[in-house]
Amino acid sequence: MLLHTDRLGLRRFTAADAPAFSAYRSDPAIARYQSWDAPFPLEAATERIRTYNDDPGQPGWFQYAVELTADGSLIGDVGFHLHDNLLQGDVGFTLAPGRHGRGYATEAVRAVLHHRFAGGLHRVSAECDARNTRSRRLLERVGFQLEGQRPAFTFADGEWSDQCLYGLLADQWKRLPH
Ligand SMILES: CC(C)(COP(=O)(O)OP(=O)(O)OC[C@H]1O[C@@H](n2cnc3c(N)ncnc32)[C@H](O)[C@@H]1OP(=O)(O)O)[C@@H](O)C(=O)NCCC(=O)NCCS
Incomplete structure (x- = not known):
């Protein structure tokens, strides 16, 4: 396990995760504001997991499986892109x-932020569709x-929507009650 919280463990993905990964990514409501299309077949899930970076300390995207x-x-899952x-x-x-x-998502994201800021990170950014209210609430809840x-940045579901840009600096993170 890479990270622990009260209720969760964050670890690397394994091939055995493919069925569950495929199942939740195949829900149209989950895929709505994301980079993939639903359904997300088992073969696509297996292939995606195979390409995931093995080392969270290397530049690039690392995908934490949340258990x-x-x-x-x-x-x-929580994806973290290290520049x-x-x-x-x-x-x-x-x-x-x-x-x-x-x-659960709040808890997992907080764990990743805690770990990354403790490791000396200066800033974390996040982007989301302005209509994705649950995602925006989560980002604001953890301090972004x-x-x-x-304006009118993303074309989805037949309409243009705004993209929200969020940021959290190490100094802001330190001042939050933890
Ligand atoms: C974004 C996403 C992860 C948020 O899910 P979520 O269930 O709202 O987030 P959490 O698991 O952190 O739960 C927070 C909710 O649980 C409630 N909650 C209950 N117990 C809680 C606890 N112990 N701690 C924190 N929140 C708690 C909160 O009040 C909050 O509900 P509210 O927003 O109605 O006030 C989810 O909607 C999702 O997977 N969406 C699809 C993928 C996506 O769009 N990702 C973002 C791309 S930018």
């Missing part, structure tokens, strides 16, 4: 549909500041 400690089930300068990152997150509303909004 419920109580029963070991895969309930979602080449090793000082900045981007974060993204997805939770399986039956697991929403219990603070809305830094800007790109």
Whole structure:
């Protein structure tokens, strides 16, 4: 396990995660504001897992599999993109549909931020569709500041929507009650 919280373990993905990964990514509501299309077949899930970076300390995207400690089930993932300068990152997150509303994603994202800022990171950024209210609430709950909004940036579901730009600096993170 790479990281622990009260209820969760964050670890590398393995080939055995493909069925659960495929299942939650195949939900149209989960895929709506994301980079993949639903359904997300088992073969696509297997291939995606195969390409994931093995080392969270190397530049590039690293995908944490989020596991419920109580029963070991895969309930979602947190993606973290470490920039080449090793000082900045981007974060993204997805939770399986039956697991929403219990603070699991917030807990997992906080664990990743805690670990990354403790490692000397200067800044973490996140972007999301302005209509993605659950994602925006999560980002604001963990301390991200809305830094800007790109009007009519994304074309999805037959309409243009704004893209929200969020940021969190190490100094801001340190001042938050933890
Ligand atoms: C974004 C996403 C992960 C948020 O899921 P979520 O269930 O709202 O997030 P959490 O697991 O952190 O749960 C927070 C909710 O649980 C509630 N909650 C219950 N117990 C809690 C606890 N112990 N701690 C924190 N929140 C708790 C919170 O009040 C909050 O509900 P609210 O927003 O109605 O106030 C989810 O909607 C998702 O996977 N969406 C699809 C993928 C996606 O769009 N990702 C973002 C791309 S930018």
